[in-house]
Amino acid sequence: MDRRQQKTRDAIFKAFSKLIEQKRYENITVQEIIDEANIGRSTFYAHFETKDELLRALCTDIFSHVFSNELMSEKTHDFSGGNNGLEAKLTHILHHLMDSKTNIVGILSSHSGELFLRYFKDYLTEMFSKYLNEIKMNAPADFVLNHLVGSFAETVKWWIDNKMKYTPEETARYYIEVSCVNRITD
Amino acid sequence: MDRRQQKTRDAIFKAFSKLIEQKRYENITVQEIIDEANIGRSTFYAHFETKDELLRALCTDIFSHVFSNELMSEKTHDFSGGNNGLEAKLTHILHHLMDSKTNIVGILSSHSGELFLRYFKDYLTEMFSKYLNEIKMNAPADFVLNHLVGSFAETVKWWIDNKMKYTPEETARYYIEVSCVNRITD
DNA sequence: AATTTTAACGAACTAAGTGTTTGATAACAT
DNA sequence: ATGTTATCAAACACTTAGTTCGTTAAAATT
Known part of the structure; x- marks a missing residue:
């Protein structure tokens, strides 16, 4: 270039x-x-060509850092605790958002969030879907997946809007606690 | 007038x-x-004064119908089943969205959703908060409330985007099943 | 080093939208 | 019958988006 x-x-x-x-x-x-x-x-x-395309390009740039290859790798079969379990991955994402150089938080909390969130959710969907086949609920898999992704995205938004008053570790733990994945591991 | x-x-x-x-x-x-x-x-x-104010006015108009006084009344202490339990209320909301004369679905699924959803969530928060003190989780109450509201709003959006392929009854049941309120009533 | 390619520039331009102002008209309330 | 007020059309100033084009300078190629 x-x-x-x-x-x-x-x-x-x-x-x-x-x-x-x-x-x-x-x-x-x-x-x-x-x-x-x-x-x-x-x-x-x-x-x-447009402002929207600029935002799109910026999002792609940012998320390729947050969702590293390691993070997106195959799950290690545990949801909570563990070194590379779901909870650890979520914690990692939250840390990344908190510490990132580019102001991801500003973008996410802004009204522009919609487009930004779409990209965020795409990555989340990819990550969560690897855990899906272990979750047995009386609800369709696509419903459960959307619920997991949507509620985590909402959680992140809420966390940011509330000035990150809980640590990434706490927030991830609360999410796991409230989420339905919690019901398989006990 | x-x-x-x-x-x-x-x-x-x-x-x-x-x-x-x-x-x-x-x-x-x-x-x-x-x-x-x-x-x-x-x-x-x-x-x-602006287009946004028009949308705001329309939202207020619409939601005052969807969230009737009866719906917002004190809970009847059951989460699932029942005549006026949470599941019944959620089902009612979904039915209302599906049948409404004004094209709520068009608005919700549109990009304008953000502003619209804010109003939707405000009503949902009011409704869910009545159930909150019975939910004992290892997570702060405000976290749980946001999770309930956010995930239901996400569910509705997903339901609409997927052409309402499940009935309101099914969708509400799935939500209760996956949601953390499910864990208190068994 | 000379040549070719290409990115950046700026200035002017079209097109479209926002929000305001005006004075006239007609529907409404009393 | 009289006063009030909502609507209208038309013109207005202003902002923004996106394009065009001839010029300049930096980079790549030979």
């Missing part, structure tokens, strides 16, 4: 991230991004 | 509901609403 392209792309990402901390996605204009990134108008449109 | 006002308000609501079935909220312009409702531009702004 051309060095100039890379520099421009970085500048746009950086400007966009900064802006998204300050105001909600909907109210950010392309003009503001351009000014903040200090690039030409036509340059922006040479990189991204 | 002036008959003219009422007529105009109805026309706007009707036009807006029709449009929201066809396209996502973000892409609906005030101009389109005006054209569809066949009213003057200044008339629209005499009624609603």
Whole structure:
């Protein structure tokens, strides 16, 4: 990739991230991004067709870090405790959100969350689905999977909105406790 | 209320509901609403300051029907089964969504869902909170409440996105089954 | 080092939408 | 019958999105 392209792309990402901390996605204009990134108008449109596509690209960038290959690897057959069990993975995700350089929290808590959450849920779905065949409930598997993913995403949003008043460890434990996966392991 | 006002308000609501079935909220312009409702531009702004306020008003209208006084009344101390237990209430809500004249489904499944869902969750929170003190989990009450509300809202969205392939009765039962309230009543 | 390719620039432009103001008209309430 | 008020159309100022194009400069290629 051309060095100039890379520099421009970085500048746009950086400007966009900064802006998204300050105001909600909907109210950010392309003009503001351009000014903040200090690039030409036509340059922006040479990189991204729309603002939505920019957000999409940023999400992809971010999540490829949060959901590492290790995290997405096959489960180690335990839900709670353990080194690489579900609870540990969830804890890892929460830590990552808390510590991340790019302001994931700002994005997630912003109104732009919808698009962002869609990507988040896609990754979560992939992760949770590996645990699915061990969960025997009187409910269809697709229902259970959606419930697990949806409620964890809601939990994360709530956790962030409440200034992360519980630690990642606590939050993950509460989730496991309340979630239906809890009922198989006792 | 002036008959003219009422007529105009109805026309706007009707036009807006029709449009929201066809396209996502973000892409609906005030101009389109005006054209569809066949009213003057200044008339629209005499009624609603912004498009968001229009959506808010519509939501309030709709939910005051879905969440009837009876539904919000004190719980009758059973979670499942029963005439007025939690499961029955959830079933009632799902039925209402399915049968409603105004296209609630279109609104909920649309991208405009965020604002809409906020209102939905507010009502749900009020309803669920009445059951809360009976749920003893190793997790804080506010965490549990958010989990119940969030996961039910997610369930409804999923149910709609999947063309309501399960009946309201089934869906409510699955929810109770997977949810943590299930663990107190057996 | 010379040449070719390509990214960035800026300025101007079209198109579309937002929200406001105005004075006239007609429906409504008293 | 009189006063009030909702609606209307038309024009207005303003903002934003996205495109176009000729120019400049940086990068890749030879």
